[in-house]
Each structure stands twice: as structure tokens, then as C-alpha cells.
Amino acid sequence: MIRLLRAPNMMMAQHWANLLEQANISCTVHNQYLQGALGDIPTDQCGPEIWIEHARDEVQANALIDQSRRGSTSVAPNWHCPACEEWLEPQFATCWNCGASRES
Ligand SMILES: [Zn+2]
DSSP: OOEEOSSSSHHHHHHHHHHHHHHHOOEEEEOOTTTOTTTSSSSGSSOEEEEESOGHHHHHHHHHHHHHHHOOOOOOOOOOOTOOOOOEEETTTTTTTTTTTTTO
């Protein structure tokens, strides 16, 4: 098993895992249990990770995910607060943490 990448949230992780499975790339989503138990851990260190079983699939797996990131409009991306660096879901126009407005 090798770690492919970290997803910004569980929804993206599942979405990417599905894409990989459709391409016959064996993969697993790790760290799911940390979602919802963020506490003191910085968000960027406890997001779900995608692991793939075979290193030979890495190039193809990255290509699929890249494609999905650029082309997909079905999953709106999270945004990053410019003031406090909190990650926010796309339905929020302002940061719940510090009140800053979303930059577009
Ligand atoms: Zn903020």
C-alpha cells in the first residue's frame, strides 16, 4: 500500500475512491474516524487519505484525480479563509471562525 494523497474532506475522498475503483485501482480511504473529532489537531493533518494498493497504479490514479479536480462541477470545492486559514464548505459565504468574507 502507498499513500496517494490527502483529500480536503470525506466527500471528496469517497468521490475519488469511487473514481479509482471504477478504473480498477484498488484503494482505501484512511483516517475517516478523525472527521468530527478535530479538537486540537490542525485540519490539514487529519483529513481522509487515499491509499492505493499497488505503486504501479500511482500515475494513473493521480491523473484521474487531477482530471476530476479540474473538470468536475458536481462537487463544489471547499474554500480556504484568507484571514484565519480555516477550511470552509462551499455553502458558506463567510468564515464561521473569524467572520471574514469569502474571496472569489
Ligand atoms: Zn476565517
